[in-house]
Amino acid sequence: MTDPTPRDHLVSALVRDEPRVLTRITSLFGRRGYNIRSLSVGSTEHPGVSRMTFVVTGDRGVVEQAMRQLEKLHDVIRIIDHSLEKYVDRELVLVKVAITPESRVEVRQIAEDFRARIVDVGRHALTFEVTGDEGKITAFIEQMRPFGILETMRTGRVALTRGSNADIPAHVYHEGETQALKPAVEGIEPREEKARGVPNLF
């Protein structure tokens, strides 16, 4: 039986890069009451195809229902359920931390421990870039909190299946085959390629 406790689930979707595709997806989530904790979108190696990673909170049944509903959208090419395979996931965060002459060294030391990069240096603030999984980022923010966090921006989690999971038993894959070593997108022709070339007369 499926696990009834609510938790975060990582799901990726390959979608046609058509107008409103993001609206379609978020409207579906909103309408059906699914809870998205984070969502990140970017283009892929294929023109006309975008990839999204969502973190959906809910019990397993809710998440499966959400994936099935997503699959029905015409612009969704494929859903990747990361719970079925090994994956790598990362999140990037920018954190601006207040500093004083006294705290400056300590803040830099913590950042170094986290392998955070300094991307901006000011007299009263340092801005860090941290990349990692969710645990690392949360820990970093907690460490910095006492010094005074002025601003943060997180990208949301992004995930890819590992290329090195040939050891996973085949039956865990939807079609009974290892998908991780095949190109994620094959033979998709974005229909509206031409339309995007039309100048906006307005």
Add this chain to the structure above:
Amino acid sequence: MTQGDMTGAKALWATLVGHGITTVFGYPGGAIMPVYDALTFYPEMRHILARHEQGAIHAAEGWAKATGEIGVCLATSGPGATNLVTGLADAMMDSVPLLAITGNVARHLMGTDAFQEADITGITLPITKHNYVVRDVEELPQVIAEAIRIARSGRPGPVLVDIPKDIQLAAYQGEIATPHARPEAPAPAPEALERARELLRSAKKPVIMVGGGALDAAAEVTALARAWDIPVITTLMGLGAFPSSDPLWLGMPGMHGSVAANRAISEADVLLGIGLRFDDRVTGRVNGFAPNAAIIHVELDAAEIGKIVRTHVPVRGDARVAARLLTEGAQNLDLPEWKAQIEEWKTRTQRPDHWGAAYGVQAVVERLGPDDILSSDVGQHQMLAAQLARFERPRRWLNSGGLGTMGFGFPAAIGAALAEPGVRSVVIAGDGGFQMTAQELATLKMYDIRNVKICIVNNSYLGMVRQWQEMFHGRRYSEVWLGDSNPDFLKLADAYDVPGYRASSAEELPAAIDAWLADPKSALLEIVVPHEHAVFPMVPAGAALSEMLEAEPPRTAQPVSQKEAKDA
């Protein structure tokens, strides 16, 4: 413009013609005028001018529901497009293959709040299977072909294509798109089928429940049920997917379902559901639904499996294929005790024997043959029609199940009548709902449609709402009395040259029905019934099917009707 120079608008018609579309329902306006202009070059295309875009889209739905083929409707931008919204939501809920085409303002005006601009693709995003704005004339035919494929394939649904006016006018050089092949439905997994067979073999109290997704699998479902000798329940949407004359048929389940159907579900140890989605009007309180049953769910739409009820054996695939495969290896279960129990339940549903809405509906549906099409509107008369009508084949019962749209019935009957001119298309409507699309009487007149028979069950109330107010709101009748303001329905019909007949008693009824049906034209029959009647059996909202009230409980006090309160 000559036939020679192709435009976006002409390419649209050429593509529709190429897809075998013969009839469209619509209403013109500024932003779709080039399409209407181009229509004059395509005499093979029949355009039916409705009197309201909602009438046009429900007629297209009626066409689609009766034939199983796609219905097409057209509207202009802004108000024309927004008038389609109810029909799109209706078609989405009931999985009706529909293509809606709307004009929009020219591309350079889009986003400027131009005259009659509405973001119809934004508005209809959650109530269409998919929608498009055509942004380049060169892709217009392909978009139409793709839209038709999406509307018809898999679990069908409505698709809207919004075409800016400048694209309708633009010169078109390309090819005309030809129909896409329909994709094959996924084959059910053999292991799932084997587990389903095992469960069926072990069953002592099995029941089959079929929904609207099985309408095109009626022959296969019938063979399956007979081979295993398992009783069959048809949902509101599935009426006709199994012949009512078969002794295995138990009627409709749910809120106003038959005693036999609801009791059988509550007692069953195995429930095989085919092409249905376990709507809340069907299940009653979900945790009280089929509490003892292992559920096998055959469904094409994977998202419906496990959405509402816990499924023990999911069988994803086409109902026709799955039913055929489940018939292989069938054995007659031979369950005399279960069948005897069911026969006893069946006797508890009584024929209406005294004058009233049920009596009137019964008298009308009794007169229908197996090929006649019966539409209904929404309300008490709908539930009575669903309880009392008998269907031998699918696609003879058209109603708005999922959305429960008042105003659906009459235009849907017009659409069906045009699709099948040789068949009688009967609609049962309430005095309330008929007035929501009564303007379509003009469509009957305009096209001299002769095979629509309108029956209005006039109880002077928004009867279904009144029933709920009576049962669950302490008989405080609020805004449901129509009696003082209803039109004279016969005069209304007469205004459009539609002959009318009226019966107000059991004595008058047979002759009125005779005359109404015998009239060579489309005609209206008004059955005037007592104001306060209730539909039973009934499962109160939030109750389990096993808690159904089989008959109307005795009234403890005389209700104060809104009419009486007013008169006092």
